[in-house]
Amino acid sequence: MALHDVRLRINGTEYTGRVEARKTLADFIREDCGLTGTHLGCEHGVCGACTILMNGEAVRSCLLFAVQADGAELMTVEGLADGDRLHPIQQAYWEHHALQCGFCTPGFLMTSLVFLRDHPHPTEREIREGLAGNLCRCTGYQNIVAAVAAAAEALASGAHPDFFPAPARPTASVEQIEATEDAVPAAHGAPADMQGDGATGAKKAGRRGARGATTPRGTARRTRKPKG
């Protein structure tokens, strides 16, 4: 079977490969690029676990071929956090127990990202409809909805357009975060006492995202519905 060159960027890094035309984008991301955070739950475009951003829009990577993404700018779950610091949406998921097994989570995070970019002040109903293209079997969605609502609040509390990806723009250089010392650190090595509701970290203002896109939210292109 003939092979085709694919060159694309994921989370700001360039990847190239030679693939059969039938190779799905999801398999290319996972196997050829080694980014296994994007998961495959159904491979027929329903469950949304494989949702990534292609040129700033949410797509199902199981329904695309790698060759269709040639030249594209992709973002996967691995691109959300900034070093050790979780993205406010990830942070909200953590604080609200919005994941159990964690398998569907990458898709939900990427869907949430685009959803919140396009609906900065969502109602609960809008969140539920906005997430209805992703399946979760563990959580009953309640804490995911709560996390997205909390993330919306955290993101709205300051002007952080750079927490959102801009469509079809090259990634700028990584900016250093001016972290406040008291922020709930994102990852491992959290502070000694993690008791309490912890609903603090996501609301810390003044951070800038690592992906560095500086398009104001208002100019971001609206996403289409996830394909499928």
Place this chain on the structure above:
Amino acid sequence: MGTRYVGARIARNEDPALLRGRGLFVDDVRLPGMVHAAVLRSPHARARIHGVDTRRARAVPGVLAVYTHADLGRLGAPLPKLIPHPSLIHHKTQCPLASDAVRYVGEPVALVVAESRYLAEDACDLIEVAYEPLPAVASVEEAVRPGSPLVHEDIGTNVCARYTQQTGDVDDAFARAPHRFRERFVVDRGAACPMETRGVVAPWDARTGLLEVWDSTQAPIPIRNGLAAMFGLLQHNVRVVAPDVGGGFGAKIMMFYPEEVLVPWAAMRLGRPVKWIEDRRESMVAMNQEREQIHDAEIAADGDGRILGVRTVFLYDSGAYIPYGLIVPIVASTTLPGPYRVPSYRCEFAAVFTNKTTVSPYRGAGRPHGVFVMERLLDRVARELGLDRAEVRRRNLIQPDQFPYDVGLIYQDNAPLRYDSGNYPLCLERALDLIDYAAWPARKQAARSEGRYVGCGVACYVEGTGIGPYEGCRITVEPSGKVVVATGVGTQGQGHMTSLAQIAADALGVTPRDVSVHTGDTALFNWGTGTFASRAATVAGNAVALAAQAVRERARRVAATLLEAPVEEIELAGGKASVRGVPARAVSLGELAVAANPLRFAMPADWDGPGLEAVRYFTPPQGAFSNGVHACIVEVDPETGMLSFHRYVVVHDCGRVINPTILEGQIHGGVAQGLGGAFWEKLAYDEQAQPLSTTFMDYLLPTAAEVPALEVAHVETPSPLNPLGIKGAGEAGVIPVAAAVAQAIEDALEPFGAHIAEAPLSPSRLRQLIAEGRRTP
């Protein structure tokens, strides 16, 4: 010992990695030289195989091997009979690859190994199997009729077991009862559908003789033991790892699925690591299913609605094989009496083969069926006697002073069914308060006057949890002061890395973030059974408590020596041991760990081993019994048949709560699955047992748009059966949902006289019931 962390809402230790895409699921395992397997499955529900021609498949470039039953040798025998039972006369299990017959759509016929999964699937298409299709039996009722096609011709019947349990003189109770009501209930098939399908990756190292198996299983230790036996290897030389597992819900504990044997075997034959990942279409036919039971049930009551007796005869559809034995129907039988005083009860079932996917426990494991039957019978009593539904339940509840309460049956763990503790009236009243049941008649009336159809449902249940035999744990304090907890019970999202850490942290005076919990890797802990039956927190949690207590005592002894103080005065807190009242006289846990493992010097006479480490096991005398009440308010649109939930309330008692946030998450997810099983999720088969719902376009998992916001309240009645006082909660959410929803729908559709005796429903089925109700005067 304080309980700073047990009971606290602590964000989970496992989340940061999962949120960053750094989880390690089986499909994420990539090894040098790894090759990929695909399984050719039967397209027929019942057929003879006259031959399998693999020549064209083997000729595909990049294909390493194509295996059929003929290649398997000794391994081609039927897979182990997991859980025998004296009443299970025909304990049929499948062969890893079918030999001369297939008995369900999806049964493995050949295994292809190739350089890529794409090539392996190409090759599957080129295998030619000479099938002789035969008439198949899909319906469990059809299967017990004379002349039905036989799933296993050699046994001359489709009934593989009959089993009866009885307490009290049922027939006498029915003979004397003033009221007797008979019903027939159908609970149809559903699928667990974890978002991660099954998967196995197996590397074999011929030089070290070490077989490693990465398996998305709920029971890595039994898998290891079984593989060692099948391959003639030392258990010590087989390592099974269940890494991050993307949901299981019971369906990932079969021991053995064919692929769990075939993939390691192929790896050993080929000398290459082999990966097999089930795709969703496979999963909908090859992952075990559950739920199908047909009950004839009858209740006897006095004039006040008090239960005098219950009897049921039911058919349990086991699918084509019955590896898991009679667990599901036994659990259904023993869950049925629930929180009620049932003075006489008889439950009689036949387990029946059909040409459908094999059944084994799926979250609930028979409990939803039992509860559906009992609650629907009580609804009938209420309706016939003109009593309030909640009042009928109230009159029959076991009272708080009646514990331990002996139901008079034998539970799935072969121990007497004896409820350890509970406060059933309190749970019911709290649920009624939360749903504002007192105001319900007026609200219902108001809705009716607006032409809306709104109903309320209230259902109670008891959940057997925390059964034996045992689980264990090893706790080690490292020189860094970090605490390592290793246990055999894997996690599929239940939060073991956090809840077990909370238990250890309290005993050792550290924070849960200092505790690193390792589960599901037989190289780290190799005694135990697995995560099932809502038992991990109860059984492993108490093992953790015992081991942590032992480590604590050793740490205090070592600290007493170092600090030159009596051991009684040594306290552990903040990662240190200190002398009571003299916080400056302190030594860190890490220093104690070093001191407990010196490089020189003689050890004291009472020395009991190096380091700060202990292994302990917990074996519960019997299961612990959780309970709860669900209440919901549902509106039905009679034009579309669609439901909208106005309220959904859960009051739940699982004893002492380790982490309320995690517990509520378990409840939320369970209710969502229950709602699926009540209304959306139906595994459809045609008359020839062809599955009709093998995609998520056909098999409808509820989404965020369908599942309502849930209100969860806890009652805490500690279990007297274990040191922590905890009970299991993993399956609770799912259990009474179909019963509560059916009752609410029936209430809403009262003007139409709709009678709900089945689950799942669907919009079209609801419209049909409404139409039938309209026709019936």
